[in-house]
Every structure is written in C-alpha cells, then in structure tokens.
Amino acid sequence: MFRLVAADLRRNALGALAIVLIVAFAAALGVAVTLQERALRLGSARAAAAFPVVVGAAGSETQLMLSAVFLQPAPLGLVPGKVLSSLAADPRVAWAAPVGFGDFVEDYPIVGTTQALIDGLGGLRGGQGFTRLDQAVVGAAVQLRTGDRFHPLHGQASSGGHMHGETTYEVVGRLAPTGTPWDRAVLVPIEAVWRTHGMEAHAGEEHAGEEHADDPHAGDAHVEETHTEAAVAGAGPAADPHAGVDAARVTAAGAPGVPAIVVKPRSIADAYKLRQEWRTDTTLALFPAEVLTRLYATLGDARRVLSAVAMGAQALVAAAILLVILLHVGQRRRQIGALRAFGAPRLAVFAVVWMEGFALLGLGLLAGVGLGYGAALAIAARLQAQSGVALPVLFTADDLTPLLLLAGATAVLATIPALLAYRQSPAAALRG
Amino acid sequence: MPALTVEELEVRFPGLETPALAIPRLGIAAGARIGLTGPSGSGKTTLLNLITGLERAGTGRILWDGTDVARLSEGRRDRWRAANVGLVMQDFHLFDGLSARDNVLLPLRLARFALPAGAGEEADRLLARVGIERRGQKVETLSRGQKQRVAVARALIARPGILVADEPTASLDAEAGAVVAALLIELAAEAGATLIVASHDPRLLERLDRVVRLEAGRVRPAEG
Ligand SMILES: Nc1ncnc2c1ncn2[C@@H]1O[C@H](COP(=O)(O)OP(=O)(O)OP(=O)(O)O)[C@@H](O)[C@H]1O
Ligand SMILES: [Mg+2]
Numbered sequence: 001m002f003r004l005v006a007a008d009l010r011r012n013a014l015g016a017l018a019i020v021l022i023v024a025f026a027a028a029l030g031v032a033v034t035l036q037e038r039a040l041r042l043g044s045a046r047a048a049a050a051f052p053v054v055v056g057a058a059g060s061e062t063q064l065m066l067s068a069v070f071l072q073p074a075p076l077g078l079v080p081g082k083v084l085s086s087l088a089a090d091p092r093v094a095w096a097a098p099v100g101f102g103d104f105v106e107d108y109p110i111v112g113t114t115q116a117l118i119d120g121l122g123g124l125r126g127g128q129g130f131t132r133l134d135q136a137v138v139g140a141a142v143q144l145r146t147g148d149r150f151h152p153l154h155g156q157a158s159s160g161g162h163m164h165g166e167t168t169y170e171v172v173g174r175l176a177p178t179g180t181p182w183d184r185a186v187l188v189p190i191e192a193v194w195r196t197h198g199m200e201a202h203a204g205e206e207h208a209g210e211e212h213a214d215d216p217h218a219g220d221a222h223v224e225e226t227h228t229e230a231a232v233a234g235a236g237p238a239a240d241p242h243a244g245v246d247a248a249r250v251t252a253a254g255a256p257g258v259p260a261i262v263v264k265p266r267s268i269a270d271a272y273k274l275r276q277e278w279r280t281d282t283t284l285a286l287f288p289a290e291v292l293t294r295l296y297a298t299l300g301d302a303r304r305v306l307s308a309v310a311m312g313a314q315a316l317v318a319a320a321i322l323l324v325i326l327l328h329v330g331q332r333r334r335q336i337g338a339l340r341a342f343g344a345p346r347l348a349v350f351a352v353v354w355m356e357g358f359a360l361l362g363l364g365l366l367a368g369v370g371l372g373y374g375a376a377l378a379i380a381a382r383l384q385a386q387s388g389v390a391l392p393v394l395f396t397a398d399d400l401t402p403l404l405l406l407a408g409a410t411a412v413l414a415t416i417p418a419l420l421a422y423r424q425s426p427a428a429a430l431r432g
Numbered sequence: 433m434p435a436l437t438v439e440e441l442e443v444r445f446p447g448l449e450t451p452a453l454a455i456p457r458l459g460i461a462a463g464a465r466i467g468l469t470g471p472s473g474s475g476k477t478t479l480l481n482l483i484t485g486l487e488r489a490g491t492g493r494i495l496w497d498g499t500d501v502a503r504l505s506e507g508r509r510d511r512w513r514a515a516n517v518g519l520v521m522q523d524f525h526l527f528d529g530l531s532a533r534d535n536v537l538l539p540l541r542l543a544r545f546a547l548p549a550g551a552g553e554e555a556d557r558l559l560a561r562v563g564i565e566r567r568g569q570k571v572e573t574l575s576r577g578q579k580q581r582v583a584v585a586r587a588l589i590a591r592p593g594i595l596v597a598d599e600p601t602a603s604l605d606a607e608a609g610a611v612v613a614a615l616l617i618e619l620a621a622e623a624g625a626t627l628i629v630a631s632h633d634p635r636l637l638e639r640l641d642r643v644v645r646l647e648a649g650r651v652r653p654a655e656g
Contacts, residue, residue, distance in 0.1 A: 001541055007529030338525035341486055343514030343590065344542035346507060427487040430521070431477070 001348065005355045015328075019321055020364040026317035027368025027406070028375060030310040034399070035376035037303050039391035041296060043380075044070070047180035047389050048288040050121055053263040053271055055079060055087065055278050055285045064284060065291040068099055068260040070389070071109045071181045078257030079283055087263055087278075088251040092270035095120060098250065098258035100193045103152035105169075108142050110152050110186045112193030114250055117262055118175065121182055127173030133192040134241050136169040139185045140177035141388060147171060152188075152196060167196045167241065179390030189245045194256045322413060325357055329417040336421045337429025350422040357414030365410060369403070433593045433624050434497035434516065435462040436483060441492030441502075443478060443649075453478050453649040455492075460628065462497075465620060467637040468630040470646035476630040479646065480598050483628070484517045485509035496594070514543045518587030518625070520597035520616070524579045526571040526586075532559060533567040536586045543590075551589070558585035562615055577608030584615050588623055595625040601633045609633060 009016050048069050056064040057077030066072040087096040097117035103110040115129050118137060127146045130137055138144050148171045151163050169188055177183055249255065263285075265271040271287070278285035329336070339349050373393065380391035436459070443453040453475040460466050468476050481487040482502070483494055488509075489502035496516065504512060526535050536555040540547055559567050562581035564574075571582060580600060587595060597616055601609030613636040620627035629636065637643050645652045 003530060003534055003541070004527060004538065007527065011529045334525070335527070338521075338527075339542060340510065341484075341513075341519050341521075341525070342542070342586065343510070343539040345510050345514070348542045425487070427481040430481075430486070430525075 001352060002355075004352055005359065008352075008356060009359065012328075015324075016360055019324065019360045020367060022317055023321060023361055023364025024367035024371050026314045027365050028371035029313055030307070031369050031372025032375040032379070033306050033310045035373060035393050035395070036379055036391075037306070038396070039376060039380050039393045040383075042394075043179070043389045043391040044292055045289060046392075047178075048292055050178065050180065050182075051262050051288045052265060053274055053285060054288055055083065055261040055263055055283060056259060057257075058280075058282050058284050061284060061286050061291050062295060064260060065286060065288045067101065068262065069180075069288045070387070071101065071111065071185055073101065073109070076259040078259055079261060080257050081255030082253045083278070083283060084255065084258060084261050085251045085253045087261060087274075090274070092266055092274060094264040094266050096261055096263045098190045099260045099262060100190050100258045103154055103193070103196070105144070105150045105152055105186055108139070108144075108184055108186050110136075110188055110193070111182075112188055112190035112258075114190060114247060115245075118187060120262065120264055121178055121180075122176045124173045125176040127171075129173055130187070130189050131172075131245055133189050133195060133243050133245065134167075134169055135172045135189070137173040137175060137187045138171050139175050139183040139187070139388070141183040142174075142186060144171050144186070146174065167192070181388040184388040190250055190258065191243075191245065192241075195241070318409075318413060321361065322416060325360075325414075325417045326420065329353060329420055332421075333424060333429040336424060337426040340426035341430060346422050350418045353421040354414050354418035357417055358411055361410040361414060362407065365403075365406060433463040433626050434499075435464075436460040436594075436626070436628075437493070437495040438483070439493045439495070441482065441489060441494065443475075443482065443489065451649055453482070455479070455649075455651055458644070458651060460626065463624060463626055464642065465617060465627040465640045466629070467640040467643035468628060468646065469632060469637060469643055470652075474646040475649040476646055477598055478649075480596055480628070480630055484519065484594075484596050485513045511543075514539065514590065516593050518590065518592040518595045520580070520583050520587045520595070520600045522599040522602050524576075524583050526574075526579055526582060528570070528572040530571060531568045532564050532571055532574065532582045535571050535582055536589050539586060539590055555585070555589060558588055561585070561619065563611075575608075577604055577611060580604060580608070580612045581615060584612065584619065588619055588625075591623065593625055595620045595623070595627045597627075597629045597631075599631055600629065601631065601636055606635075610635060613639065 048065075051069050054064060054068045056068070057079050059077055063074045064076060067074045067076055084096060084098055087093055090096075095116040097114045097120065098112065099117065100112035101109055118124065118129055124137065125140065127137070136150075144150065149168055150171075152167055152169070153163050169186075169192070171186075175182070175187070263274060265274055275285040275287065336349055336353070339352070340346070344352075373395075376393045380393050383389065384391055438455050438458040440457075441453060441455040442451050444451045468479065470476055478487070482489050483496075485501045485504065486509075488506070492502060494501045499512065501509060501512065527538060530538070533552075533555055536559060537547065537551060540551050556567060559582070562585045564578060564582055564585070571579060574582065580603075584600075587597075595616070600616060601612050604612060613633065616627065616629065616636075617639055627640075629640065631637055
C-alpha cells in the first residue's frame, strides 16, 4: 500500500512538488508572522529590562522610553541637575545614571553617562571604563577599536550633521554584548557632553537646546535650558578636555540638566514609590517595560489584522489545493476502479487516497514551518543589524495547539477526496 | 472451482427501453471454460461485471456455489471477489511506477496488511510461468504483450477459483494475443479455475469448451 502511494507520488513528482511548495509558502506566512511578532515583543522587553525606572522631563512617555531604552533620537526636555542629585542621594536608589544624547560618531549614537550605567548594562568585556573626559567606552557591536580617536558629530553622519572638531575622544573600553540598541552606542562621560555643547554655546551657536523640546510652549524646558547654559558657563574648571571624571560634579545640585535619568531602585516597592514621587508637573517617571506593554496593546489590532491576512491566504490555498486534489482523483477514476476490481477493499482505496493527500499537505506544512522559521530568522537578523535589538526567534509550547489544529485540518481535508474515491463504483470507473 | 447459476437476471439502464441484459437462466459447470461473444453493446461487459460482483444486480440471482453475489453488500462483494475471482481486462490496468513483481503482489497487499507466507515465491513462479524474466522491471516499460502476461499472473496470485477475462487479446497483435490466450487456458487448467472469457477473437474462442453468444442482452443458441 505504501509502495503504491510512493509510486503514485513519484509518478506525479512535479505536481506533488508544486502542491508541497504552495502549502509550504502559505504555512510559512503564518509561522513567520507569529514568530516575528513574538521576537519583536521579547526582544524589546529584554532591551527594557536593564532600565527599571526612567525619569525625564514632563512630556511623552513613549518618546522618553524610546529615547532612553532604544536610543531613538527625539527632542526631549531636560530635567534639572537637582533631580539627579536627589535621586543619587535617595536611600531607595541602588544607582542612578544620567543619559544625554545628541551627538554621533559615524551612525553610532554618543551617549553621555556615568560608570553606574556601564555596570548596570552588564559591565565591560575589554579595556577599562572612562576615567577622563576625553575617553569613551563603545558598545559590543561598534566598529571602533580600543585606541581609536574620533570627533563627535552633531546629528547623524547620514543626515549631514556638523563636526565638533574641538572635541576628541579615545576609545578605552568595550561593553559586554547586551542584545539591545546599546550595543551600537558609544558611551562618554556626561560631563564631556555638557562641555562640548557648553563650549559651542560660548561660540555663539544657537543649538545647544536642539536636543530638548523646541516647543515654545514647553515653558519648563525653556527655563531649564537657560539654567543649563548658566550652569555650563559657570563650570569653568571643567573646560579642560583632559580633566578626570568626577562623579560628585555630576550629581552636584547645581549640575546641568539631562534628558533622562536611569534609576535602579533597591526593591520593587521602592520602584513604585519612586515612580509615584517623580511624577510631577515638571518631571515624568516610568517603567519602560510597562510603557512597552501598553504600546503593544495598541499595536495588538495591527497584529490581529496581519494574522487574519495570513489565515485568509492559508484558507485560499487550502481551497485551491482541494480543487487540485479533487481534479486529480477524477483523473484517476480508472486507476481507483481497478484497485477495487483487483480485490482492494473500499477502506484500502480510502487509505491510499487519504495518505497521498495527507502526505502532500503534511509535508507542505512541515516545510512551511521550517521556511517560516528561516524567514523569521532572516528578518530578525536584518532588524538586529539595523537596530541592535536582539530578536529571539523561538517556538513556544503555545505554538503546538495551532500547529496540531492545522495538522488536524489537513487530515480532515484529505478525507474529502478519499471519501469521493471510496464511494465511486468500480464498474463505472472501469468503463470511463 | 465453483459453478455458476444465473437466474431471472435483468438489468436496465436509464435511457434504454429494452433491458441491457435479460437472462432467464444460464448455467456454467465448475471448471468449465466458457467463451462469451456477441456484437458490441450486446452486454458482455455488463454480464461479467455482474457475475464478478463489480456491479450490483437489481433483480435475479447470481449463484456461485450457493453464494448469491447479487445479494451481498458492497463490502462483502469486494471481499468475495478478492478471495474468488481473478480478473484480466482489455487495458491491462497495471500500476505504473511499480515493478512487475509488485504489480502481481498488489491484490494481496491491498487486501491485507502483511503478505501471506509464500506469496513472494508464488509471484516469482507465476511470472516465470508467463515468461516475464525481469521481475523488477517497471511495468510502464514493458511491451503490450508483456503487460497482459503480467496481468494474467496478477489475476492468479490469490489462487482464485474463477478466472474472468474481458477482451484479453483485443488490444494485442495476433501473435501476442495467441500467447496470452494460450496462457489463460493453460493456467486456468493448472489452477483448476472456472474460466469465463468475453472475446471476439475466433482463435481464442475455438479453444474453449463452450461459447455463449449474447445479442441485445439475450443469450442466443450458439455452436458449442
Ligand atoms: N452505466 C450505464 N448506463 C447506461 N447504459 C449502459 C451503462 N453501462 C452499459 N450500458 C449499456 O449497456 C449495453 C451493454 O454494454 P456492454 O458494455 O456490456 O457491451 P459489450 O457487449 O461489452 O460491448 P463491447 O463489445 O463494445 O465491449 C450498451 O448498450 C451500453 O451502452
Ligand atoms: Mg465490453
């Protein structure tokens, strides 16, 4: 019986292959959508894990989260220096680190911060942390080597920024891989960022505020901006580019403002209290993981549309395949009639036709799962190269149910031509 | 080797005014070798389909040693046919992609899950007997005469008591037809099977014990 099925499929190898491929592509579509969506969700959630609480100036939560966690350039207001100083002194805070953006080297974002964040991101894999204002630590995926020197560029190289020629950094260390956009970041002392932009303010360029909200109604931000300039202007001794890093200066009450502060609370209860306290008229505190979840909830509809499209495609393919198989059974009336004439019980005829159908559809389904997995991996790899977010493409136990359902549907589908063959009269078939 | 008694058989097809087949009585002795002839459309194939249980008779009895095939359910007719009837048809009906040997064994494979002991040797013996030497050859590469000889071997693999052939030589040239005709008669005798052959081929018919002539669905007296 199996020989007969195998011989039949071999004889129609090309048609069988076409059916398998069509089924495979349809199944791959659904599998890829599911896996990719999950990879995005897991990948970004993992990226947010190193950032328990983020504090920024009042404004959009999503923007603050995207900037601090995913390093997406966005105009953010500044939080005054006294916020960082009081957070740093708070006993409920394990560590608090500023993050300041705006400059780039090549297309890598330069992030001004402190050693605390380097440790919080997982520490160094090579070299050492920055100890002077002209030193930098690069993310795991940055194509710069220890000892390389570079000037920061205001704005991205690809969109034509201008060079801060007077500032030079030297790469002294490399972060351990994090699977987050921070793998593509270049970390420098926050004081160096202040210094760079402060000096330029002296040169009379009107752009130190470009990294904050340009909204004239954002009164707070505007006030803070002047405050920043004043603070930087007043920070005379720091102007030496070779000066050492001084943690106390960063957390001093009169220090310049920063766009965002990453806070690691000592406990979950502390996290909630801190978030509560720093949700004020002028500041915003958030759990990036929670903002992400909310973001996904709003995107959930889009995901459902995508899966519906994939399922619609699968249903269409199923219908087309069914038609092909029915035509095929029609063409094989004589063969099936002969099987009966030579002593095959009806059940054997049913089994032969069913097995052929199920083998084709099942093979297509399996190939489709593999193909979908491969496609999701390829997409994830491309996205990771662009964004730095590691996207884990993986199957979970939840996938088993739909896959089994699909396999069951395939088995049921295969019974339709089998039943047709089962019911056909052998004498009539032999005449035709 | 069962004997056949047909009684009061009448078959009508929709659209035909006269019955396609009307046989008040027809007897065939056990082990007999019977020819069935008559013009095209006279009902030969219809009669063979009925006595092999491929088609169900509406009225009448078709008794093979007391088993009324006309009364059996479809499933039981299949089983009865698998156990008692070997069929040879005009267009061979071999399964492409399988070897000659696998084609011979196919009825056994389909009827049960495992081949009965000795089936392989029996297939080899039958193939040797009908003069097929390359048993592993794919049937689609055989000549027409060879194909029909494989079909004869297949008809005998389950050791049936009844061997039925419908125009077994009609699609062969004279020489190959003569070989197949001789094989049918010899092998039926060797197996001790009742042989019923529908044919227009005078050289085949003249070697049989008796020829039944059908005309417009009725048996006409013929030279025996
Ligand atoms: N399913 C059917 N529906 C209608 N008419 C049928 C059907 N099967 C057979 N017939 C008719 O019954 C008659 C007998 O047909 P049958 O095939 O038995 O003839 P035959 O003697 O075998 O002819 P041939 O020598 O050409 O093979 C024919 O007129 C045929 O058209
Ligand atoms: Mg006929």
